[in-house]
Amino acid sequence: MRVRVNENIKVFSGHKPVRLAAGQEVAGELAAMLLERAPRKVTRLDGEPENGSKSSDQPPASLEDASTAAEVLDWVGDDPDRAAEALEAEEAADKPRSTLVKQLKKIAEQD
Template identity: 75%
Template structure:
């Protein structure tokens, strides 16, 4: 798994502080941890193929984009699709408490 860091940040991985620069590509366990814990701050660069040969990304939106429990679920569904990003952005902005980091990432993807 590989991700690209969207903004400069410092993370702790294996009890070691790690400085990551905007645009840096990260792979392996660190990439998986970033995707899980800071999904709005990274962009996934590859997807693991499904058994049927697909790209590994969800084909259906979360049960309700407004009720998706994590930003990672929304971003996994959106992938790199600007139309899906715009759809998810509209739902997120209409929410009672929009997640600002998710909104920022969706805007970047929607503008594409």
């Protein structure tokens, strides 16, 4: 997995601070962690369709526990309607992910 950093950020990886510059490409575990924890601050570089359209036009295979938070947030983007749909599905799950619920509520409540 590879991501491109959208803005200058500082993260902790292995209990050590890591500074990343806007435009920098990151791969591996750090890329996966950034996509999961800071999806708006990075852009995924691999796994996108060849034709340039977003793979997130369709919802993840499931908005249930099988989907990662990053997949859900990628599908939602900045769309309040999608956020509300994903929030409803997440809250109906056996074990709702509190961080994901908080992020979805923030997006769903945008004006």
